[in-house]
Amino acid sequence: MASGSKKVIIAAMLGNLAIAATKFVAAAFTGSSAMLSEGVHSTVDTGNQILLLHGMRRAALPADERFPFGRGKEIYFYSFVVAILIFGLGAGVSIYEGIVHLRRPELPENPLLNYAVLAISMLFEGAALTLALREFRRTKGKRGWLRAVARSKNPSLFVVLFEDSAAMLGLVAAFAGVLLTQITGDPRFDGAASIVIGCILAGTASWLAYETHGLLLGEGAHPEVVAAIRKMVLERPEIDVINELATLHMGPEYVVVTLSVDFADRESSCDVESVVAQLDRQIKAAFPNVKRVFVEAEAKNPLGPVSGENR
Structure with missing residues (x-):
């Protein structure tokens, strides 16, 4: 899972780096606001993928005295930073550029160059999106796409999926802006396309922030995992x-x-x-992501079990 996520991120990073350079060259030659916004978009995405790779490396560091449960939540922190960067840099610059070009419209030059760059970008982004979709489909199981994203504990994968999806939508918006500008002779369509790209990025960033904030604060394991552990415990005649069963994700693969x-x-x-030792082995064997199990022997809660379960 981690190696698959890393492969997807590296592929997206290399693709975005090449695309960003191409878009900036095209923007310099044509003066297209939409193309400049797309260049900023790809640059931000490249930086985001570098941050995600750094977060994955930090999350893999072993536990120590300062962080006895490891640094798995580093990937959650950097995923949240990515959402902020998409919103602040990507969306902010794109909307600003669009407004500037609406107020002082200038007709872009060499539209054929824009079309060529957009076509190449779509090929690169399409390949990266296909790879991200394939990896996410492998991990989501039978769940629907939206439910799988909401339930995923590995943000590094769905962050890239969101970014690549937003990139494809942005390219479509840029293509429409360049085409409408060429057909009508009105350069305001180019500026409007830049604003649309900014709105796409703002929406993507907001969704990413919403999906990662729970992980950053500390989400429990999937309900089916909790139910299975509860069943294991209650099957013990001893x-x-x-009284209480609580779980916490300290990282994508650390519960x-x-x-x-x-x-x-x-x-x-x-x-x-003996029972505590057996439960520890049984739970960890059934769920490899469970790294630590703490069992407290405590008299029955007079108000009833917190979990709501008893015999």
């Missing part, structure tokens, strides 16, 4: 009640499980130790 359970009165301290 345990009467689950912490905490359990508060009421053991049967007949169980000795040795029996309790």
